[in-house]
Amino acid sequence: MIWCPNNGSICSERATPMPNTVLLIASDNKIGVPRVQIEDTIKSVLRDKGIQLIFASDYRKGGNILCKICKLAQQVQFGILIYDNKVQKRTIPNLFYESSLMHYLGKELIMIGYKTRRPSDLESVEWIKYDEKEFKPAFEQRVKNIFAMQAYFESVADNEIATGNYLVGIEYLKKLLLMGPTIPIADKMAEVNAKIKKIEAREFSNNIHFVTMTRKGLNH
């Protein structure tokens, strides 16, 4: 459930997952910084893994930008932030608002910096400093780490489902489905969904019973 900052209520948009996609959060300004090299490296590493790159800047034009970016952040597998010294002052808040959206939605975010100091709030978060020689292996390692989480998510999801915590379990399954969609995971999700629906129906009748009994009590 997402509380929307636009309408102050629960989001009514349906965000369909886009497996094997990554959101690139960066400014449009590519002059005077090794942005082209950074992007080329990112693209080549992701291409090898069959991942498609989506540019947030393409969605920052017209319409309800926040809604479009928020939806994308929910749909993609993880995000990448490029924060360099040529980002225009007006764009900096956009980059960090979008980054915090990713964090809030529980998505992994790879942060890349070039000739900038990261904001103090983010000092504890892992950050890759752009360096011509060391960038590619460092970035590859971070991407590898994200994929290595699959086994972990699978175990935690299994444990949550086995102990009846279906809503938590399904969140882990969602992550797994975004990382690498497979039929067994989709089937497991459908199975858990059915269990949740059953519980909801039971809870609903319990609530009705509770309200009826309370009304009866109030009448006396």
Added chain:
Amino acid sequence: MTTKKDRAQVYNPRIDRWVKLDTKRGGIVSVKKSPGPYDQVKKYKKK
């Protein structure tokens, strides 16, 4: 009541640490501060 038997551990590669799970009630119980697995806690096996 939750007992020692109701615990299992799983490796989190992102933080390079072992995480203890409650296999009776669900949820993460704790994250090991030092590298290496917990002593006397079974490794989580898929059911």
